[in-house]
Amino acid sequence: MLSEKDFIAKPLSPSIENGSFQWSAPSNIALVKYWGKKNKQIPANPSISFTLNNCKTITKLSFIKKNSSITIGATIEKFSFDLLFEGKPKEDFKPKIQKFFERIEKYCPYLIDYHFIIDTQNTFPHSSGIASSASGMAALSMNIMSLEKALNPEMNEDFFNQKASFLARLGSGSACRSVKGNVVVWGKHDEIVNSSDLFGVTFPSNIHPNFNNYQDTILLVDKGEKQVSSTVGHDLMHNHPFAEQRFAQAHQNLSCIKTVLETGNLDEFIKIVESEALTLHAMMMTSLPYFILMKPNTLEIINKIWKFRNETTIPVCFTLDAGANVHVLYPENVRDTVLQFITTELVGYCQNGNYICDSIGTGAIKNL
Incomplete structure (x- = not known):
């Protein structure tokens, strides 16, 4: 090592x-x-x-x-x-x-x-x-x-x-x-x-074929300056009342998602990924000082995704970074249906209607 x-x-x-x-x-x-x-x-x-x-x-x-x-x-x-x-x-x-x-x-x-x-x-x-x-x-x-x-x-x-x-x-x-x-x-x-x-x-x-070329459509809810820098956010975990439980949870969730990535269980993938996203924001809401990084439109998008998934059983889910933007994750084989849902139901919640279509990549590339 x-x-x-x-x-x-x-x-x-x-x-x-x-x-x-x-x-x-x-x-x-x-x-x-x-x-x-x-x-x-x-x-x-x-x-x-x-x-x-x-x-x-x-x-x-x-x-x-x-x-x-x-x-x-x-x-x-x-x-x-x-x-x-x-x-x-x-x-x-x-x-x-x-x-x-x-x-x-x-x-x-x-x-x-x-x-x-x-x-x-x-x-x-x-x-x-x-x-x-x-x-x-x-x-x-x-x-x-x-x-x-x-x-x-x-x-x-x-x-x-x-x-x-x-x-x-x-x-x-x-x-x-x-x-x-x-x-x-x-x-x-x-x-x-x-x-x-x-x-x-x-x-x-x-990695199970279910995750081959997995899609990530990034909904740009708020393009402004981050409300709190990552450095400040990380520092707020010192003496956080829930820090140790959170760190233990991350270890457990990584064990679970390892199995999920190997077996292709999309239902379990969704549970872990969405829970992790909300936990990140919960840590910021329960720190001192405390911050709410989501915007009203972030919550609107999350509720729309939940409603769509319940009605269609299509395995689409969200994750969040330390801000208001929403990453919509879904398998490639449902790409057309999910993109139609995004353009008709979700884009209206994005700042100036902006979003970015992305997918899993392979890392850094040397340009000759």
């Missing part, structure tokens, strides 16, 4: 003068939620997620050696980088990248040898209400690992992906689940082989 020390890069001679890499990495949606963390981005409970396919961040990392004859501008900062979003400078993103570099310097000491240009864009609108930190940090981490592999060509693919997930976690916890797909577990769990608090692992069992 790998430890933090295994991810500290051996002394590498920065023999590469310049170059660039480009990776795309997807967002993911947790089925069993991670909520609450310890120091160094360690989760308080394990989680499991579907890796998405269409909601991606595409990041190009260009680099040039600082002592190169090419002038990169005077700087007294340890880390030297420019950040572009959709080709334009984005100064308000820079502090998060600066903090990320500081966190990973111990594991990637070669970062101080280069000036970087980070050019990033999302396949979904930036103001869509879809969190881009997971996909963004995963894409950046894959690029950094491409540089490390160029400096250390003997690195194998498994270590490459594990360290990329390890680094991504230090930028945004759930980002560690966006490196590989299609179902990823993060957090130590007795029934998941090789599971770790340090990085995400691909679900180790065979």
